[in-house]
Amino acid sequence: MIWQSAIDFFSFKDPNVVYVLAGIIFINSSSALVGTFAYLRKRSLLADAVSHALLPGICLGFLFAGEKNMPALITGAFITGWISIYLIDLIVRKSRIKQDAAIAMVIAFFFAIGIVLLTYIQKHGNGNQAGLDHFLFGQAAAISKNDVWLFAVVFVVILLAVLLLYKNLVILSFNPDFAQSVGIPVRFIEFFLTSLTVLAIAIGIQALGVILISALIITPTATARMWTHHLKKMIVIAILISVFSGIAGAFVSYTRAQMPTGPWVVVILSFITFVSVVMAPKGLLRKFIVRRKNENKINDENILKTIFELKGFSEKEKMLVFSTVELTEKRLFDTKKLDAGLRRLIRRNLIQHKGNEFELTTTGKKEAARIIKLHRLWEQYLLKRTSIDTDHVHSGAEAIEHIITPEIEKELEKELGIEGIPEDDY
């Protein structure tokens, strides 16, 4: 059943599917493009306000045209969208209300008016209002051939604007004062950029709905930011994420008739965001792996150190034999961690089995001596350079011995004038 719909959907037998896909590609690319700059300029919330403010405009456009005429609806949406931005700005400038509060108030106000108008149209409609309620949650299947052309034009305008003005948009987003100081027409470009943002949201509301379209402005960019520090790559990743979610959401809504598109697109988009939080270069997964690696390193080096402390430096010829009982008596090891650590040390050929016990190999002995040396070097350094009591230097060196690199080791030796393992132990 689902496979049959998948084949229907992706074989493009149904011409409507082609319109839906093309429409989604134009809508989602447009919103990701303008969204990048909304995000960089920290205007994310404003996009939310605008999208809600488009609903009354759409209703007015419908009332004006008397039918679901896309250019009329988008014109209406564009006008009320801009009014909402102006209103927020006005409230912030002329009253004591701050921007976050102003945005919240304006969102609610415009959405309320939109619902009032929508209800009015549905009660007094002549049958032409069919599909107007799709503007709440979106129905990608409603995209028609003519809509696709309109969306294509908007996309091309936005793409050209971003390409032509790219340098200025970047400077403006990073440092508006500087942009103005070098003579970039900041006010005009801001006005233009805001207009493009309103336009991008306006063409998306039929497919995604007024309530959720703002996710298309913000989420793809915010997610892409986790993957790269390069602005151009970030824009491309944002567009790819957005278009993928759009197509996937449209597919789900196509196979399950009556399913609104907007929620599915946003669910898929948010899932990608969640995956990115975990998997991205500085994500949770990497943090987890790094922490595990550090814990293991500290654990293993502590085992080696303890063996050395047990057996001392004197038995030069003999291989050093030890048992786990001896180790736990000398230092409080977690048995599980100790066993895991011993297994890793065997794999690294630093220790080997000897009957029921273990013995340190020659390389293992070198490694253990190195850690003892770093520990004592750091103790010496702390004593020389800081005012620390001798009974505190040991704990101070306990963590640091695991992180000192060979370069720092050389510098320490040079600075302290010590060669080999320092005699003093604290």
Added chain:
Amino acid sequence: MKQDIHAIEVHNLTVSYDGKPVLWDIDFNLDSGQIIGIIGPNGSGKTTSLKAIMGLLKPASGFVKIFGKSLDEVRDRVAYVPQRESVDWDFPASVLDVVLMGRSKSQNLFRRANKTDIGIALQSIEKVGLTEFKNRQISQLSGGQQQRVFIARALAQQADLYLMDEPFVGVDAATESAILELLREMKSNGKTVLIIHHDLQTVSDYFDYLVLLNTRLIAKGTPPEVLTRENLSNAYGGQLTLLSKIVDLIRQNEFPVREKGFDL
């Protein structure tokens, strides 16, 4: 360099925020080829004065001339270095990206950076000693390095007049002396540098000329002329309580800062 034309002429400048005058009847002329310091306590209008000179704030009255002309006529000869904290350094850009911004002019809005621009940007990066970091993301730089990125961006503008807002804040001693060295080199090439500075310990070493502000102009002149006990106590010592009382009154009563018809 003609001596009769000042690098900056600030004439009777008043700037208000929210009806409250932050700068009041400020008048000074600054000659070119000097390193000039603007000093004064916190909230004394130092940043405001720089922004007003740079045309970023509209004055309530008065005017600013740069090299005897309006800013728009000489914009390419002026470079502005905002406070480091005024931008979000987590912005996705490299050192070179930011320094290249200095090559943007009102005449080349649609032109991409060309080889000349990149060459100049790289030279500027070298001058501030950041060559090995040129492709580093700006979020991964230390505060002092970020400050040097801003200075490199200004150098890339190849201006004659540099306006810098607190370039020594958050900068370590070595970087501070490196920046100062650079400023002195710029001065010896006939450039004019106007710097907002807050560390009174170093002003006499750093600057040829000083402007001491506290909403009003308290003093101007060479460091020995300005750094007198009386001037400093006027600016820093709370001696101007009457003035600040008037400022508060003006804001509370939404009173105009000056009467109509007395604009200049």
